[in-house]
Amino acid sequence: MNSLKQKKLNITKLRREKEREQLRQIIIEAAEKLFFSQGFENTTMEQIANEAEYSKGTLYNYYHSKNELYIAIGIKAYSLIIEYTKKFTEIHDSGMKQLMATGYAYYEFSKDYPKYATIFHDIALKLPDISFKSKEKVSEIEKEYLCLGNTYGEIFMEIINNAKKKNIIRADKDPFMIVYVLKSITKGLVEDLMQTNKEIKKKFNLIPDDVIDFTFELIRDGLAPRKE
Amino acid sequence: MNSLKQKKLNITKLRREKEREQLRQIIIEAAEKLFFSQGFENTTMEQIANEAEYSKGTLYNYYHSKNELYIAIGIKAYSLIIEYTKKFTEIHDSGMKQLMATGYAYYEFSKDYPKYATIFHDIALKLPDISFKSKEKVSEIEKEYLCLGNTYGEIFMEIINNAKKKNIIRADKDPFMIVYVLKSITKGLVEDLMQTNKEIKKKFNLIPDDVIDFTFELIRDGLAPRKE
DNA sequence: TATTACCATGACCATCGGTCATATTATGAC
């Protein structure tokens, strides 16, 4: 029967796809482990292949380059931060609390995955060089990464538009500006905190959580509508 | 005469040193030009040698590695930002205005030298990988770079200690924390502004100067002593 | 002029990202 034949073909194809996806995961996990413990530049494709228990050539059947491996890790990180942000914001309906929640989501994400904390910045610095090298060819994986970045931005947009309607945010300032500043400050501070974690405790006797609370309060007060 | 001989020897030695320093400058300028236009990874030592009009081997008589070239550029950047900060702060004696001036110094520096704007972050990401590679050997140039970082920090410390004495900054918060947050926020925001300069104007119709003013006002208000 | 100290040079080396012809295996047709 033609339909039976077709069915078997489909099943095989599906299994193959699943296996492909699994191997992609194995490779990424191997790469992640080595990149984070030795640094990107100090890790060779050979080492990643050994860690994944496959040969170097196989790596290239699943990813096009070493840089792609790194961006793939960035995609994982973005998925996580988006997940965190959704979880942290959906429990509030007030615009201001939601806005604060985005900041805390980023911070909690960074605490849970400290190795991922600087990856966005790291990739932002790497991407221009990559596109310089391979003129105007934006790889599929790069597109996926940039697309996730937009998704993350849209979450902010929705929250800010909500807050705007409810007059929760001071009206004399462009809401786009507020979002931009909020995102940028949070990222800058959290990245710094993660990189200087031990130093900050020893040298200045500061507790990261306090620093975050202080900063977010600062922002909250600054964003509140002016009353006078 | 023994003293005459000595004198001549010293003069020659001095000239040699001056020439050495000049060639170091030529090499750094060549490296800078290529790193900033093509990216660090896409630039070869051969290219830098050609740009400097010397051979590759000569480069290694003046710097130990490609990474050292990059850190040397970082040293130039640090010297500049320290210079800017001193110039911007010394015209004020009020603690708060001085504190704001540090932020504006960083911003002006970034506007004048946009290519340098992300170099501190870039090096911060690179340094751990370098020290991983060459276990526990911190090169002289790396020490110089880190030392300049401390110098920059000390400028802040002095200003904050001044403000503390004059009760210009709210007393309920650790001054170390205030410095830390201020530095981190400024760096994060300015770096973001420099990287997304065109995008921010087109997409959000934002003027970078406004974003900076808004943020710094936010900080100023947040740092003022609580009155009630 | 001879000796010495310094420096520029580019051939050379080792490493590594990436490629590709080949070997291996799984699949479906008959």
Next chain:
DNA sequence: GTCATAATATGACCGATGGTCATGGTAATA
């Protein structure tokens, strides 16, 4: 069960590049 085909794993191989070093040359001193 057998064979043709498609998909995949492999590692020898290539080119590029960071870094080294023996050599030759040049300027300063004796």
